Amino acid sequence: MFRIFTVAVAMAVTFATAGAAQDQDTLRVGMSGGYFPFTFVRQDILQGFEVDVMNAVGEETGLKIDFVTMSFSGLIGALASGRIDTIANQITITPEREATFAFT
Secondary structure (H helix, E strand, C coil): CHCCCCCCHHHHHHHHHHHHHHCCCCCEECCEEEEEEEEEEECCEEECHHHHHHHHHHHHCEEEEEEEEHHHHHHHHHHHHCCEEEEEECCCCCCCHHCCCCCC
16 A cells, blocks of 8 residues: 555656656755654654655655755745755645645
8 A cells, every 4th residue: 555655656746846857866855854753853864754755756766865954934935946856844735836836
């Protein structure tokens, strides 16, 4: 079951970030690193459900995953400016965000 979910997420992330990541072998993933149990740091190691999912996406797609942690408030700006390729964090879908970004 987890493998099916992982493949579905991998496909969704791949399609959502295809433009940004198609010419590179690294997917830059933004996250806060402070939203337990989804993304958190324990003993200086980034961990959590979203970290595991994105690592599985990397395995399925052959992309190296580069985690970029920052404050939650900076994630949308970092995505808009191209500093990261996607966000793996709990983000509320708003009409303004949906008009600019693909949510999967």
